Amino acid sequence: MPKILKPLVVIVLAVAVAAGAAVYLSRQADQPEESTAPTHADIKGGGHIRGPEKASLTLVEFGDYQCPSCGAYHPLVKEIQNRYPQQLRLEFHHFPLVSIHPNSMLASKAAEAAGEQGRYWEMHDALFEHQREWSDSPNAEPIFVALASQMGLDSNKFMQGLRSPQLQDRILRDVEQGQNAKVDAVPTFFINGERVHIKLSMEDFVQVIQARLPK
Amino acid sequence: MKTRSAVVAILAFIGMVDALYLSIKRNAGPIPCHVTRGCTDVLTSKYSEIAGIPISWFGVGFYIVMFSLVAFKIFEDPKHPSDWLTASIFYLAGAALVVSALLVGIQAFILKAFCEYCLLSAVLVLTMFLLAPSPGRRKLPA
Numbered sequence: 001m002p003k004i005l006k007p008l009v010v011i012v013l014a015v016a017v018a019a020g021a022a023v024y025l026s027r028q029a030d031q032p033e034e035s036t037a038p039t040h041a042d043i044k045g046g047g048h049i050r051g052p053e054k055a056s057l058t059l060v061e062f063g064d065y066q067c068p069s070c071g072a073y074h075p076l077v078k079e080i081q082n083r084y085p086q087q088l089r090l091e092f093h094h095f096p097l098v099s100i101h102p103n104s105m106l107a108s109k110a111a112e113a114a115g116e117q118g119r120y121w122e123m124h125d126a127l128f129e130h131q132r133e134w135s136d137s138p139n140a141e142p143i144f145v146a147l148a149s150q151m152g153l154d155s156n157k158f159m160q161g162l163r164s165p166q167l168q169d170r171i172l173r174d175v176e177q178g179q180n181a182k183v184d185a186v187p188t189f190f191i192n193g194e195r196v197h198i199k200l201s202m203e204d205f206v207q208v209i210q211a212r213l214p215k
Numbered sequence: 216m217k218t219r220s221a222v223v224a225i226l227a228f229i230g231m232v233d234a235l236y237l238s239i240k241r242n243a244g245p246i247p248c249h250v251t252r253g254c255t256d257v258l259t260s261k262y263s264e265i266a267g268i269p270i271s272w273f274g275v276g277f278y279i280v281m282f283s284l285v286a287f288k289i290f291e292d293p294k295h296p297s298d299w300l301t302a303s304i305f306y307l308a309g310a311a312l313v314v315s316a317l318l319v320g321i322q323a324f325i326l327k328a329f330c331e332y333c334l335l336s337a338v339l340v341l342t343m344f345l346l347a348p349s350p351g352r353r354k355l356p357a
Contacts, residue, residue, distance in 0.1 A: 007286040014228050014282055022235030068259040100253055100328050132261055136325060185255070 040193050041181035043093070046174050048111075048120050051081060051089025056214050060091045060190040062178045065108060065127045066101035066135050070187045072200055074128035080205045087213055092124065094174040095186050103140040106162065108171045110144040113161025117153050126151070219346045220288045223304070226346075227282035230339045234274030237332050241269050253328025262321050270318070274336060277311055281343065288348075301350045308344040315340045 043060050061077065063070040081088055094111075096104035107127050114123030126147050127134075134143040141162065148158040161167055181190070189196050191212050198208050241258055257263065263270055284307065288300050315337040322329050 003290065003292075007283070007290045010286045010290075011279075011283045014224075014286075015231065015279060018228060018231035019235055021232045022239055025232070025236050026239040067256060068261075069255040072259050100256065 038182055039195050041190055041195065042193060043091075043177055043181055043190060046170075046177055047091040047093040048115065048124070049089055049091050050121055052086060053089070055087055055089040057084070057088045057191055057209065057212055058091055059088055059209075060093065060193075062093045062095040062174075062181070062183045062186060062188045064094075064096045064101055064104045064186040065111065065124075065131065066104035067097065067186045068131070068135075069200075071128050071131040073187050073198075074125075076200070076202055076205050078125070079202060080209060083206065084209060084213075088209060093177060094171045095178040095183055095188070096171065096175070097186060101135075103134060103137065105168075105171065106140055106144065107134070109162050109164075109167055110148070110158075112167040112170060113158045113164070114148060114151065114153060116161050116164075116167070117157060119151055119153060122151055123147065217289055219348065220285050223308075223343050223346050224282055224285040224289065226339045226343050227278050227285060230278040230336055230343075231275065231282060233332055233335055233339070234271050234278055237271040238269060238275060241271060253326070254330040254332065256328040257322055257326055257330035257333060260326055262318075262326070277307070281307055281311075298350060301348045305344075305347045305350050308340065308347045311340045312344045 047060065059077070059080075061070075061073075063073075077090060081090055094108040096108050098105050111120055111123045111127060114120055127144075130143070130147065134140040137143060144162070145155060145158065149155055178188070181188075181195075189198055191208070194212075196208055198205055237258065241263075258269075258271075265273070281304070284300060284304050288297070288304060291297055291300065318333060319337050322333065
């Protein structure tokens with residue numbers, strides 16, 4: 001065997017074995033974890049609902065506005081609602097991970113404060129769509145106020161909302177619901193009470209929904 | 216010297232698996248953390264890609280090049296060791312160490328979240344750098 005062939009064979013073999021190992025490990029990780037989290041949860045009340053009251057499927061999302069992963073899922077959640085406008089409704093619950101996302105609680109309050117003026121979902125979308133602008137900011141409040149003002153909200157009322165203990169309590173009730181449902185990561189999704197693992201792809205989202213639509 | 220090169224090759228192989236795993240998992244939903252907290256935060260942050268290409272793919276490229284260089288080093292003729300290979304391995308490991316330090320700094324000070332797979336890569340790079348044959352250490356012929 002020519003001398004140069006030996007290292008080349010070793011390299012090709014190593015890359016092939018590494019690729020095989022990586023694919024195997026990633027598939028292993030896709031298997032439902034032997035987690036202690038229950039597969040079903042009875043989530044009643046709270047949350048904000050977008051979609052028809054009589055939809056056959058309710059997609060509950062426990063999310064954190066500062067979580068990049070939730071931001072990445074946001075367009076998929078919107079798109080899936082557009083694809084199933086009559087069959088699916090979204091129920092969003094706050095689950096701010098304040099220990100690692102210092103602006104997440106204020107962001108939830110901003111959504112609630114906009115909700116007080118009937119514009120919860122607009123702020124919800126804006127917070128995710130502009131996440132990178134405020135996420136790392138040491139003072140995110142002016143950014144939220146600017147978003148509210150762009151939406152034409154009453155700034156004074158919005159500011160009052162940001163400081164409202166009642167709105168904070170509403171968020172904390174969502175968090176408590178999440179803790180009761182053993183939510184341990186964001187976003188966590190439930191469909192009609194069943195905990196579902198959805199990959200970050202529209203294809204997977206559609207498959208998960210399609211499999212649960214009434215026949 | 217060959218033993219050290221073999222260890223660097225094994226580390227590069229582990230790094231290849233790690234970086235490939237992250238590249239595959241990146242678009243497949245939340246990435247589970249077992250030791251640290253915030254894998255998905257780190258891997259979906261704005262610092263996780265350059266010009267739209269996930270950093271993990273650059274990692275895959277780095278580990279394949281590193282493994283290849285070390286493989287050629289292991290199989291080289293001991294009577295005529297290549298200075299070019301030794302220097303390439305050393306400086307490539309050094310450059311990767313600088314990048315790794317920067318990425319760990321971003322996790323610690325900006326994102327305030329750690330990804331265990333990225334930390335493993337940083338440890339691998341540091342160990343590879345320490346074990347990489349230094350181009351300056353070769354004895355000159357008498």
